[in-house]
Amino acid sequence: MALFGRKKRSLPEAEQIGEPQGDQTQADETRADQTPQPQSEPIGVEQYRTALLQVIEPQPPIGLGVLDAFGRRLCESIVADLDLPTFTSAAAHGYAVRAADVAAAREDQPVRLPVLDSLDDPVYRGAPLLENTAVRVAVGAPIPEGADAVVPVEATDGGEVEVEVRRPVTPGQHLRPAGSDIADGTLLLETGRVLDAGAIGLLAEVGHDKVLVRQPPRVVVLTVGANLVPPGLPLTSRAHRYDATTALIAAAAKADGAQVFPAGTFGDDAAVIAQALTDQLIRADLVVIVGGLDGAVPQVLDELGEVNVHRVSINPGGTQAFGAIGDDRTPVIVLPGGASSAFVGYQAFVRPALRRLQGEPEVRPSSRTLPARVAMHGRDDATELIPAIVSERGVEPAGVPGTELAYDLARADALIVLPPGTHLVPANSDVEVWVLTQPAA
DSSP states (O other): OOSOOOOOOOOOGGGSTTOOGGGHHHHHHHHHHHSOOOOSSOBOHHHHHHHHHTTOOOOOOEEEETTTTTTOEEOSOEEOOSOBSSSOEESSSEEEEOGGGGTTOOSSSOEEEEEEEEEOOTTOOOSOOOTTOEEEEOTTOBOOTTOOEEEEGGGBOOOSSEEEEOSOOOTTTTEEOTTSSBOTTOEEEOTTOBOOHHHHHHHHHTTOSEEEEEOOOEEEEEEEOTTEEOTTSOOOSTTOEEOOHHHHHHHHHHHTTOEEEEEEEEOSOHHHHHHHHHHHGGGOSEEEEESOTTTTHHHHHHHHEEEEEEEBSEESOOEEEEEEETTTTEEEEEEOSSHHHHHHHIIIIIHHHHHHHTTOOOOOOOEEEEEBSSOBOOOSSSEEEEEEEEETTEEEESSOTTOOOHHHHHHOOEEEEEOTTOOOBOTTSEEEEEEOOOOOO
């Protein structure tokens, strides 16, 4: 049996204009049959994530000037094609010499060498050094060809025409060799690096004026729910509540590097949802819809492209969906409604999709093993992900499971992971914890 099944759309008699009212029940049944339905058997979290990521393609790289590339993700490895410093220079004020010429120098038996030149300008290297001669050099000055060491001025009499060298030096002593900071061929920045100020400076330092980067993915977030009211408007019914999930998921995507466009809150009206999605596709690399899985959303996505609805062995949020819509087959991920369900779905499925869009390898969430401060119960048929608070004494749920409050998520800094078949976790026993990544301050 195929992993995902979806019904092909047709034009049944029940949808024709002028259909008799007496056939309304049959028409409703026909439309319900058209709406993509999840398969009866749930699949695992990893299996569902793998299928979802198959519809996600990395953003194509573009070339930008290094300053414009700030904050972008690098799409190429940067390898040095020059040495820094570009020439061997003096690391001390003194005299460039051949080490072999002063090997016998002693305080009581100095070696006398004629001083042929004086170098203090990095542009001028001077003539090659002759045997048994010296060149006076300042810190940072280039070493003449043939010299292999510098005698510090304090180890000499400081002579200008002739110098007495009173201590020997070894080859390479008091030199700053070419390439000692950065050698030609050194890997400087790896693919996937976010270009911060230091990385931008490094690119300029090695002569790069442009670089290949990926633009932040553009993510449209909208929420569907008949009883939801956008923040800022009055609640006119006891059945109404404020929409927290649009802001919640938008902020999570923004923290993961996306350029986010919150599209707002919509009732469960197929025509309105379809128009909203069509209007948003022009600026979307990914659309995230929260809610509507038991309403018009699967039907709308099926009409605009394709949708895969499935029961996933994850709690909260057992029903999930993804698809691709529009001429450009823009990927869409549908999360279940409710703050906790949507947030868990984001961590498990949307975050990996954003990594794929940005050309990053898929990685498992950062996890730790911590003692449970209270006893917990898992489920036989699903991975339980519980928003939790980490402290020095262990980890405990943030709030009551199933309450779907953003208030609980605001206090949570981790998700407790209880694998399927976990019947009881006694207090003080170890549990796996996914550490939630917090946006930088």
